[in-house]
Amino acid sequence: xxxxxxxxxxxxxxxxxxxxxxxxxxxxxxxxxxxxxxxxxxxxxxxxxxxxxxxxxxxxxxxxxxxxxxxxxxxxxxxxxxxxxxxxxxxxxxxxxxxxxxxxxxxxxxxxxxxxxxxxxxxxxxxxxxxxxxxxxxxxxxxxxxxxxxxxxxxxxxxxxxxxxxxxxxxxxxxxxxxxxxxxxxxxxxxxx
Amino acid sequence: xxxxxxxxxxxxxxxxxxxxxxxxxxxxxxxxxxxxxxxxxxxxxxxxxxxxxxxxxxxxxxxxxxxxxxxxxxxxxxxxxxxxxxxxxxxxxxxxxxxxxxxxxxxxxxxxxxxxxxxxxxxxxxxxxxxxxxxxxxxxxxxxxxxxxxxxxxxxxxxxxxxxxxxxxxxxxxxxxxxxxxxxxxxxxxxxx
DNA sequence: CGCGACGTTGATTTGCCTCAACGATTGTGG
DNA sequence: CCACAATCGTTGAGGCAAATCAACGTCGCG
Numbered sequence: 197x198x199x200x201x202x203x204x205x206x207x208x209x210x211x212x213x214x215x216x217x218x219x220x221x222x223x224x225x226x227x228x229x230x231x232x233x234x235x236x237x238x239x240x241x242x243x244x245x246x247x248x249x250x251x252x253x254x255x256x257x258x259x260x261x262x263x264x265x266x267x268x269x270x271x272x273x274x275x276x277x278x279x280x281x282x283x284x285x286x287x288x289x290x291x292x293x294x295x296x297x298x299x300x301x302x303x304x305x306x307x308x309x310x311x312x313x314x315x316x317x318x319x320x321x322x323x324x325x326x327x328x329x330x331x332x333x334x335x336x337x338x339x340x341x342x343x344x345x346x347x348x349x350x351x352x353x354x355x356x357x358x359x360x361x362x363x364x365x366x367x368x369x370x371x372x373x374x375x376x377x378x379x380x381x382x383x384x385x386x387x388x389x
Numbered sequence: 390x391x392x393x394x395x396x397x398x399x400x401x402x403x404x405x406x407x408x409x410x411x412x413x414x415x416x417x418x419x420x421x422x423x424x425x426x427x428x429x430x431x432x433x434x435x436x437x438x439x440x441x442x443x444x445x446x447x448x449x450x451x452x453x454x455x456x457x458x459x460x461x462x463x464x465x466x467x468x469x470x471x472x473x474x475x476x477x478x479x480x481x482x483x484x485x486x487x488x489x490x491x492x493x494x495x496x497x498x499x500x501x502x503x504x505x506x507x508x509x510x511x512x513x514x515x516x517x518x519x520x521x522x523x524x525x526x527x528x529x530x531x532x533x534x535x536x537x538x539x540x541x542x543x544x545x546x547x548x549x550x551x552x553x554x555x556x557x558x559x560x561x562x563x564x565x566x567x568x569x570x571x572x573x574x575x576x577x578x579x580x581x582x
Numbered sequence: 583c584g585c586g587a588c589g590t591t592g593a594t595t596t597g598c599c600t601c602a603a604c605g606a607t608t609g610t611g612g
Numbered sequence: 613c614c615a616c617a618a619t620c621g622t623t624g625a626g627g628c629a630a631a632t633c634a635a636c637g638t639c640g641c642g
Contacts, residue, residue, distance in 0.1 A: 265535045280524045316509045323516035331473045333526040340533040341566030342458045373534030
C-alpha cells in the first residue's frame, strides 16, 4: 500500500513527521471494491472510516417504502463512513456502495481512537474536517427547506461539477430529494431556456 | 461571571484541571440579550462562539423573497454560532436572535484558536461536539428528503420536547420547512385521530 | 387603548409524485 | 456473437401535498 495519498491529504492540514507517517502505515489497510459492492450494509456496525484513493461511492438510506435516499457521494480524497455507527458502535441504518470500482484506505474505529490518543495532532485535523463537513451539511439543510427542486439541482451542478459526469441522474435526483421523472422534467425545462 | 456552567459542560466530555478552568475564565465573557435582540446579523462576521447558560435563541437565514428559515435553536447547554463565518472569517449570511431573554458565555474566534493551541484537549472536546452536531445534521437532511411534513413535525416533537413549549408554532414550521398555515392544518389533522 | 404577532380557516394554485409506458443503452449468459 | 434482462432517461395523464393569498379572532405588549 502506498501511503502517499493519505500523507498528501493530511499534510494539507498539518505537516506530519516521519513517526506519524509510519504509524499511519500500520493502521490503514487498502481495500478494493468493485462496482455495486458494499462497504457497509444497514444492520451492521460501521467499523471502518474509508478514505477514497480512487473511484466513487455513495451512502444512502432505504425508507419504509423501500426507496433509496442518497446522503453522500465520495470520490478521490473524500472520506466516507456512518459516523453515528462508527463512533457510538450502533448498528447502522445506512448502506455504502461502490458506484465505480474503487480503492479505499480504511482505518478501524479502535485504531482511530488509538491514533487520537497517541498523536493528538489528529484530533485537530479531524476536528477541522468535521467542521467543514458540518458547514456543508447545514447549507444543504437550508437549501432543502428554502429552495425548489430546480434550484437545488442547479446548485448541485455548480457545487459538484466533478461528480456530475460520474453518477447517473437517478442518483443525483435521489440526493436532491426528487424522483427521477421530475428531475427529467427539470432538465427539459432548463434546456429550453 | 460564574464559570461553573461551562466547567460542568466540558467535564462531561473530559475532566479539566485547575489551569484549564482558570484559562477559560480569562477568555469567556458573559453577555445578556433581551428578547428579539441579535447576537449576529447577516453581513457581519461571526466573532463569537456562544454557550447558552439561560434562555433560548434561534439562527436563521433570510431568502431572496424575504422569508426566514430556521437552521437551529439553542437552549441551556447548547452552542450557537455560524461556523463558516467564525472559522473562515467570511461575512455571515445568518442571523442569531434571542427568542427569550438569554444569558450566553462567549468566546472570541482568536481566543478559541489560542485555546486549541495552548490546551490541545479542547481539540478533542470540540471534535466530539462537532461530530455529534454533524450526525444530527445528516439525519435532518435524510428526513428532509425522505419524509412528509407531518412526519417531520412529529419527529420534531419527539426529538425536542423541551423546545416545544418555548417557541411558537410559526418558528417550528420554519424549522421543518413548511408554512405556518400548513403546520396548522397538520396539527388539526393530528388532533382528529 | 391600539398595534403587531400569532394561530387558524378556506379557496385556489402550484410543485412534485405516482403510475404506466417506451426506446436506448448496458451488461450477462448461453 | 446473439438474445435477453436490467438499468436508465424520458414522456404524459392524473392525483396529492404543500404554497399562496386573503381574511378573521385572539392575545400580549407598549
